[in-house]
Amino acid sequence: xxxxxxxxxxxxxxxxxxxxxxxxxxxxxxxxxxxxxxxxxxxxxxxxxxxxxxxxxxxxxxxxxxxxxxxxxxxxxxxxxxxxxxxxxxxxxxxxxxxxxxxxxxxxxxxxxxxxxxxxxxxxxxxxxxxxxxxxxxxxxxxxxxxxxxxxxxxxxxxxxxxxxxxxxxxxxxxxxxxxxxxxxxxxxxxxxxxxxxxxxxxxxxxxxxxxxxxxxxxxxxxxxxxxxxxxxxxxxxxxxxxxxxxxxxxxxxxxxxxxxxxxxxxxxxxxxxxxxxxxxxxxxxxxxxxxxxxxxxxxxxxxxxxxxxxxxxxxxxxxxxxxxxxxxxxxxxxxxxxxxxxxxxxxxxxxxxxxxxxxxxxxxxxxxxxxxxxxxxxxxxxxxxxxxxxxxxxxxxxxxxxxxxxxxxxxxxxxxxxxxxxxxxxxxxxxxxxxxxxxxxxxxxxxxxxxxxxxxxxxxxxxxxxxxxxxxxxxxxxxxxxxxxx
Amino acid sequence: xxxxxxxxxxxxxxxxxxxxxxxxxxxxxxxxxxxxxxxxxxxxxxxxxxxxxxxxxxxxxxxxxxxxxxxxxxxxxxxxxxxxxxxxxxxxxxxxxxxxxxxxxxxxxxxxxxxxxxxxxxxxxxxxxxxxxxxxxxxxxxxxxxxxxxxxxxxxxxxxxxxxxxxxxxxxxxxxxxxxxxxxxxxxxxxxxxxxxxxxxxxxxxxxxxxxxxxxxxxxxxxxxxxxxxxxxxxxxxxxxxxxxxxxxxxxxxxxxxxxxxxxxxxxxxxxxxxxxxxxxxxxxxxxxxxxxxxxxxxxxxxxxxxxxxxxxxxxxxxxxxxxxxxxxxxxxxxxxxxxxxxxxxxxxxxxxxxxxxxxxxxxxxxxxxxxxxxxxxxxxxxxxxxxxxxxxxxxxxxxxxxxxxxxxxxxxxxxxxxxxxxxxxxxxxxxxxxxxxxxxxxxxxxxxxxxxxxxxxxxxxxxxxxxxxxxxxxxxxxxxxxxxxx
Numbered sequence: 001x002x003x004x005x006x007x008x009x010x011x012x013x014x015x016x017x018x019x020x021x022x023x024x025x026x027x028x029x030x031x032x033x034x035x036x037x038x039x040x041x042x043x044x045x046x047x048x049x050x051x052x053x054x055x056x057x058x059x060x061x062x063x064x065x066x067x068x069x070x071x072x073x074x075x076x077x078x079x080x081x082x083x084x085x086x087x088x089x090x091x092x093x094x095x096x097x098x099x100x101x102x103x104x105x106x107x108x109x110x111x112x113x114x115x116x117x118x119x120x121x122x123x124x125x126x127x128x129x130x131x132x133x134x135x136x137x138x139x140x141x142x143x144x145x146x147x148x149x150x151x152x153x154x155x156x157x158x159x160x161x162x163x164x165x166x167x168x169x170x171x172x173x174x175x176x177x178x179x180x181x182x183x184x185x186x187x188x189x190x191x192x193x194x195x196x197x198x199x200x201x202x203x204x205x206x207x208x209x210x211x212x213x214x215x216x217x218x219x220x221x222x223x224x225x226x227x228x229x230x231x232x233x234x235x236x237x238x239x240x241x242x243x244x245x246x247x248x249x250x251x252x253x254x255x256x257x258x259x260x261x262x263x264x265x266x267x268x269x270x271x272x273x274x275x276x277x278x279x280x281x282x283x284x285x286x287x288x289x290x291x292x293x294x295x296x297x298x299x300x301x302x303x304x305x306x307x308x309x310x311x312x313x314x315x316x317x318x319x320x321x322x323x324x325x326x327x328x329x330x331x332x333x334x335x336x337x338x339x340x341x342x343x344x345x346x347x348x349x350x351x352x353x354x355x356x357x358x359x360x361x362x363x364x365x366x367x368x369x370x371x372x373x374x375x376x377x378x379x380x381x382x383x384x385x386x387x388x389x390x391x392x393x394x395x396x397x398x399x400x401x402x403x404x405x406x407x408x409x410x411x412x413x414x415x416x417x418x419x420x421x422x423x424x425x426x427x428x429x430x431x432x433x434x435x436x437x438x439x440x441x442x443x444x445x446x447x448x449x450x451x452x453x454x455x456x457x458x459x460x461x462x463x464x465x466x467x468x469x470x471x472x473x474x475x476x477x478x479x480x481x482x483x484x485x486x487x
Numbered sequence: 488x489x490x491x492x493x494x495x496x497x498x499x500x501x502x503x504x505x506x507x508x509x510x511x512x513x514x515x516x517x518x519x520x521x522x523x524x525x526x527x528x529x530x531x532x533x534x535x536x537x538x539x540x541x542x543x544x545x546x547x548x549x550x551x552x553x554x555x556x557x558x559x560x561x562x563x564x565x566x567x568x569x570x571x572x573x574x575x576x577x578x579x580x581x582x583x584x585x586x587x588x589x590x591x592x593x594x595x596x597x598x599x600x601x602x603x604x605x606x607x608x609x610x611x612x613x614x615x616x617x618x619x620x621x622x623x624x625x626x627x628x629x630x631x632x633x634x635x636x637x638x639x640x641x642x643x644x645x646x647x648x649x650x651x652x653x654x655x656x657x658x659x660x661x662x663x664x665x666x667x668x669x670x671x672x673x674x675x676x677x678x679x680x681x682x683x684x685x686x687x688x689x690x691x692x693x694x695x696x697x698x699x700x701x702x703x704x705x706x707x708x709x710x711x712x713x714x715x716x717x718x719x720x721x722x723x724x725x726x727x728x729x730x731x732x733x734x735x736x737x738x739x740x741x742x743x744x745x746x747x748x749x750x751x752x753x754x755x756x757x758x759x760x761x762x763x764x765x766x767x768x769x770x771x772x773x774x775x776x777x778x779x780x781x782x783x784x785x786x787x788x789x790x791x792x793x794x795x796x797x798x799x800x801x802x803x804x805x806x807x808x809x810x811x812x813x814x815x816x817x818x819x820x821x822x823x824x825x826x827x828x829x830x831x832x833x834x835x836x837x838x839x840x841x842x843x844x845x846x847x848x849x850x851x852x853x854x855x856x857x858x859x860x861x862x863x864x865x866x867x868x869x870x871x872x873x874x875x876x877x878x879x880x881x882x883x884x885x886x887x888x889x890x891x892x893x894x895x896x897x898x899x900x901x902x903x904x905x906x907x908x909x910x911x912x913x914x915x916x917x918x919x920x921x922x923x924x925x926x927x928x929x930x931x932x933x934x935x936x937x938x939x940x941x942x943x944x945x946x947x948x949x950x951x952x953x954x955x956x957x958x959x960x961x962x963x964x965x966x967x968x969x970x971x972x973x974x
Binding site for chain 1: 527
């Protein structure tokens with residue numbers, strides 16, 4: 001089913017990331033892009049397992065934080081969109097419209113949700129009446145639809161998967177606290193479970209979510225040096241509660257509009273980041289806890305015909321290890337070398353080699369996917385050593401990713417430096433006049449001069465203070481900002 | 488959030504099922520139908536929990552049977568539909584079409600999937616090449632879209648939730664075996680986990696899935712006497728593999744079209760059946776293993792102000808019971824009676840009443856949702872007695888549902904009897920000339936004379952032999968069939 005053998009796999013991650021990436025998606029059997037509608041991919045079992053895992057990590061964290069699951073309709077009537085001016089302007093160029101059904105033209109167009117504020121908030125105005133209805137914290141795990149020009153599996157699609165959490169509060173303070181909680185959830189899962197370090201930015205005023213007061217986002221760094229947004233959370237203030245009339249009555253009978261936030265962990269994009277950041281020249285490298293198969297047993301019979309004793313030992317070992325891990329046994333007719341390549345391509349963290357020597361000595365040879373190091377293990381210690389090796393692989397992935405990110409944050413003191421550094425890839429730190437609307441002109445100059453470098457914003461929670469002048473216009477700098485090309 | 492108190496709840500399930508049903512959906516906080524697009528409902532947390540449970544039961548069973556999860560695009564181009572003639576004729580009256588995106592008209596229309604044969608099979612022709620690619624057994628858990636005239640939450644919707652499993656085999660025999668496995672999975676989960684007995688029919692030739700060779704379906708009986716289809720499986724033969732060119736090469740180099748099946752457990756409809764069949768005049772009644780809250784603790788303080796000691800005891804009990812069950816403690820300001828009504832409406836199987844007497848004697852009073860019986864329990868036995876009570880409630884639900892179904896299967900020997908019995912509701916057994924196309928005329932007469940009674944088919948696996956004549960046309964009967972009005 002679409003596997004490409006290691007021998008045919010020649011793409012170089014560093015030199016040609018895009019070719020490498022698209023080959024991996026196909027060769028590791030994550031998705032099929034041959035479906036006959038652009039930007040709509042077929043998700044195969046290998047990626048579905050990972051997607052479900054990431055979904056459950058976020059769902060569990062959101063529920064622990066007091067959210068409950070809901071499911072809103074896929075379609076949103078045009079009139080709902082038009083209630084918030086910036087929102088409709090921001091999204092309408094990217095909307096798919098349903099206009100016909102049952103052989104007739106519909107009386108009004110229905111959008112495939114590009115995001116669901118205008119679906120949720122219509123009901124929030126019915127559900128929220130008194131102080132005791134607040135906070136209201138709900139999420140849904142769904143597909144979304146945006147008519148994007150360029151598409152790439154798990155990076156940018158016309159259909160993609162995410163979670164959207166929509167929260168409503170009585171006070172502005174609580175809504176601001178929620179933004180911090182959202183970012184904490186995203187940062188922790190990304191680092192502790194996916195092994196992906198992120199930079200968290202407060203986006204510039206001109207790059208906010210349409211309708212938001214403030215937008216915060218988690219950016220990964222992809223191997224080609226571009227920033228890649230994987231989660232966002234928005235402080236919506238009362239921008240939606242006013243047009244949607246979401247009010248509560250306080251203890252004294254006074255009516256108040258609620259303060260809202262919305263949080264969008266980009267589950268689909270996280271798969272893209274996972275593939276890109278941890279993968280290597282042999283294929284995927286998956287964190288132990290996220291892999292559809294954690295360890296694969298490969299029997300290495302002396303004769304091509306195989307030895308029944310060896311196979312029996314492997315089968316018993318599989319049965320035993322399955323009590324603790326997700327284990328597969330590859331007893332197909334292929335050669336051991338061919339099998340090594342296939343399972344490496346799929347990113348399985350640990351390969352367990354069992355030959356005549358291992359059978360005789362009651363040992364196993366563990367091969368790590370990341371370093372390709374081989375470790376001899378006594379049969380009795382198998383569970384413990386597999387667990388330790390899984391942890392060690394994960395630590396190694398995190399360290400590599402953190403080093404890669406750190407090494408690609410540079411500081412520019414001049415336009416020339418900025419240009420060179422953006423060219424090189426990664427994030428470039430610099431001082432800017434402003435990230436409010438008056439700074440937009442300088443950001444446009446940066447984008448033009450660097451061939452696409454975008455101001456990502458200021459680092460969240462770091463409170464970095466500018467000391468000098470805007471490197472573009474020379475006015476006193478009000479912000480320490482970061483620039484990067486982006487996906 | 489939309490709770491209706493028991494005191495306001497007056498609908499009578501037997502006399503006015505439709506009113507009862509729609510009140511329950513709202514009052515038990517399962518869904519909100521006030522979204523401004525007909526037939527698209529908002530699923531609330533209480534139903535989401537049940538939906539997720541039912542999904543995981545089926546997903547687990549399908550994976551155990553060798554299926555793997557995938558996710559195909561929501562949209563299907565018009566040209567795919569047109570490949571199978573009966574299929575496009577059967578579905579096109581009900582399709583929603585996306586015709587615009589990004590401010591422009593699309594070059595070709597895209598259907599919101601009403602079912603995904605024509606999406607899956609395009610890829611199956613690429614994935615299936617050799618004998619070793621078979622069997623191919625994949626499923627997806629998704630929403631579906633059909634432009635239905637009448638809509639009702641969890642009964643018939645324009646957007647609804649289901650699973651579709653699409654299997655391909657080298658031989659016809661294997662495909663027929665799969666149909667039996669599918670029906671076994673559906674029957675077991677419905678009865679053993681949802682407590683819903685079904686009749687399984689082979690549908691008449693004129694009522695098959697468009698494009699199928701044979702269609703089998705599980706019908707529940709709703710309280711108003713109508714049959715309600717909750718799962719179907721179809722033998723597709725080579726009807727799709729030929730137009731979609733899905734072939735494999737055998738050992739000798741010969742090319743063969745695959746044999747296919749597709750299975751559709753109607754997750755969404757199962758919620759509707761669960762609500763309808765187990766519910767009573769006080770609201771929902773949920774099986775212990777499917778309830779979002781399995782037991783709710785209600786403190787009953789002697790004074791309205793409450794007793795701190797009592798609350799502490801309740802909190803400790805919650806903490807302890809939570810290790811084994813999903814437990815809630817309702818320590819809100821409402822009166823105990825009000826709380827009883829609310830939690831009964833939501834169908835929570837066990838209420839745990841804790842008053843001063845229980846506190847003093849170190850006991851608990853368990854109240855069963857189904858029989859409303861109260862059981863005194865020693866504190867130390869709580870876990871065991873809750874578990875037993877949960878099981879006993881489930882057994883009782885199953886017995887009631889089975890009796891209700893059995894009592895509503897009647898036999899008719901004449902047109903007059905048939906008419907009266909269909910009027911009464913339930914299934915009517917009768918002998919018919921044929922369930923092949925030549926029997927259609929008699930079925931039409933039945934439908935007309937009984938005001939909507941439809942021939943559901945012959946009972947699967949029972950091999951019932953007709954002994955007499957068709958009660959409509961008088962020709963020799965070839966089938967023992969069942970007639971019922973339907974949803």
